[in-house]
Amino acid sequence: MKILIADDDALQRELLKGFLENQGYETLTASDGFEALALFEREPVQLVLLDQKMPGLTGEEALKKMKAMNPMVHAIMITAYGDLSTAVTVLKLGAGDFLEKPVDLSLLLEKIQQIEQGMAVDEDVAVVEKAVEEGPLPLKMIAESPEMKNVISFIRRVAESPWPVLVFGETGTGKELAAHLIHLLSPRDASLFIEVNCAAIPENLFESELFGHVKGAFTGALKNRRGRFELASGGTLLLDEIGEMPLVLQPKLLRALQDGKITRVGGEEDIRVDVRLVTSTNRDLKQMVETGRFREDLYYRIKVFEIEIPPLRRRREDIPPLVNFFLDRYAPTGLRFTPEALDMLIKYPFPGNVRELEHIVQRTATLVRGGIIRPSDLPGEIRHHSTATQGTLAQSLEAVEREMIVSALERTDWVQTKAAELLGISERVLRYKMKKGGVHKGA
Ligand SMILES: Nc1ncnc2c1ncn2[C@@H]1O[C@H](COP(=O)(O)OP(=O)(O)OP(=O)(O)O)[C@@H](O)[C@H]1O
Ligand SMILES: [Mg+2]
Incomplete structure (x- = not known):
């Protein structure tokens, strides 16, 4: 160097x-x-x-x-x-x-x-960045942080293979978006991308939804119906919230993956399906396996590749470009955040991740009058968080330092030699810091 x-x-x-x-x-x-x-x-x-x-x-x-x-x-x-x-x-x-x-x-x-x-x-990041810049993405996914650049570069690589991918991460991090991107970057991009939200299907309809049914299989099955697996054949199937898949159905999913065959509910014949499976979850599947709520064999089958989408608070560099992205989407009139308001957003921990940020931008952009969004226009949760942790690092350090100095002086009856000793600094430095911090007896 x-x-x-x-x-x-x-x-x-x-x-x-x-x-x-x-x-x-x-x-x-x-x-x-x-x-x-x-x-x-x-x-x-x-x-x-x-x-x-x-x-x-x-x-x-x-x-x-x-x-x-x-x-x-x-x-x-x-x-x-x-x-x-x-x-x-x-x-x-x-x-x-x-x-x-x-x-x-x-x-x-x-x-x-x-x-x-x-x-x-x-x-390393420079190498990754080069890979990311191979070409424009077929779908806008903001990735300014090294963490997200890594994710994108990994997606580019796994997209080409036929193997199952498990996308995991907290709620609202962009798992669905990532799954869609995998499809669009894959050789299957001209075929269908079918999404099934496992949390949204009533348990008794689950099997029919995935694998279809034949006429008369159950009350209400008035005609033959193809399931999502058949519809997605040649393309990609996203099983969103895979942790919600009923245990009894898991062996059937395993068979579809292993043998590429399914059977419609009430049907006899095997139907060949050629599906690239992507699953996603915000639950700890490994722990579900340990407690018997998810089949181990299925778990290993679906996670040939694993992609974790990190929470937004671990990649704050993505916040400003995401804000601009959502502003363009919801307020194409050139509405902007003041630097102070943007700063408050950057510091907020976003338990709901990108989706929460999207809603905040949408909401404030809709409600604000005039061309600029100020801190006072932001929702309460952000303003409150910001007052709790306000100021720069240096300001916080200064405040802590001042507090320690005052406390040491009080404990030593304002005898500076003793206080300095307690603080592990020289008396000269103590005097300097007292002056700078405006510390004096009775203050
Ligand atoms: N990197 C990103 N760039 C642009 N938009 C994003 C990005 N990440 C997420 N979004 C947007 O944020 C919203 C939430 O993303 P998505 O639905 O993919 O999250 P999710 O992880 O599937 O959430 P959940 O766990 O709640 O299902 C969507 O509108 C999505 O388009
Ligand atoms: Mg989702």
């Missing part, structure tokens, strides 16, 4: 250079922001260590320009001690990290090693 060190303080520069070269890194040095930029343009650098205060360009300005040239670059900003506001802007610039002066070298090394590990993952 090649590291660019930019600092106007020659001593500091040499110290960092010596330390990093000792650790086996290649380094380049610059004594101000302009020189750093010039070097950055010429040399392939993976990491920059930037002093925040430099003559000419500040560290932030230099970093902004570097990020514009190479968004993949990593940076660690070196800030004045206690300068949290810079730290926050640095984090917002996507710099990755910051260190306070004087630089703790072992901490620096730790951060560099973390970045290196992250870079290995980024490389």
Whole structure:
């Protein structure tokens, strides 16, 4: 890894250079922001260590320009001690990290090693991204996060095979959409995609629904009827919520999969079916197997390939593009969210996942007056969640720090030497932090 060190303080520069070269890194040095930029343009650098205060360009300005040239670059900003506001802007610039002066070298090394590990993952993602970009999807499925890019790339690969796929994930994550995409990317895309929601069929009609019936098989069976399996022949059958399939019917499904044969209810003859099966569930099928509520042989048969669609709160990068996608769908008039409102959405945990987000966008887009959606236009659950966890990380940290300081001072009757000892910091640092946090006796 090649590291660019930019600092106007020659001593500091040499110290960092010596330390990093000792650790086996290649380094380049610059004594101000302009020189750093010039070097950055010429040399392939993976990491920059930037002093925040430099003559000419500040560290932030230099970093902004570097990020514009190479968004993949990593940076660690070196800030004045206690300068949290810079730290926050640095984090917002996507710099990755910051260190306070004087630089703790072992901490620096730790951060560099973390970045290196992250870079290995980024490389994997780059490979996946390439696979994803093979061609446009036949169906719009937003996948901005590495997690979803992985899902899409996996879908592309399994779609070509004839084997069963089990799609699982929480409610509203996009399982049905994924199943449909599998069909459209498969060689069967010109044939039918048939969906059966196993939770919606009354138990006594289940068998007939799947396998059909012959005339007179039961009261109300007035004529021969083909089931979903026959209808889907040549195409793809999605058995949604497969966990709801009655145990008594499971052997029949197994037979259809293993032998490619079904029998209509009340019928005698075997009917050949050629169906690609996709199943989906939000239940823990493995546990259902363990407790005897789902057949083990069927379980292994349907999960030749498994795809997990992660919950939305584990892939928040997808939230802004999803919001735009749903805005285009429900409010084609150019309605937009304010950055604050979007921020509240990004922080919300979405127990109902993408479907919940879709409904929220639909609802607010319909109700709002004017061209912009503000925080006050958002539904209560989001506003309430947001007041519970408001503020940036730095603000929360500051609040915690202030609380600890006040509590230590109260416990020591405001004797600063003792309080500092209790907190494990020097008295000088305590005084500094008290001043910054506005902490004084009687406040
Ligand atoms: N990545 C995505 N891009 C665009 N739309 C999405 C995406 N994921 C889900 N949706 C939309 O969100 C809604 C819910 O998705 P879907 O019905 O596929 O979820 P599900 O996992 O099957 O939910 P359930 O478990 O409740 O059946 C649908 O309108 C779907 O089109
Ligand atoms: Mg579904």
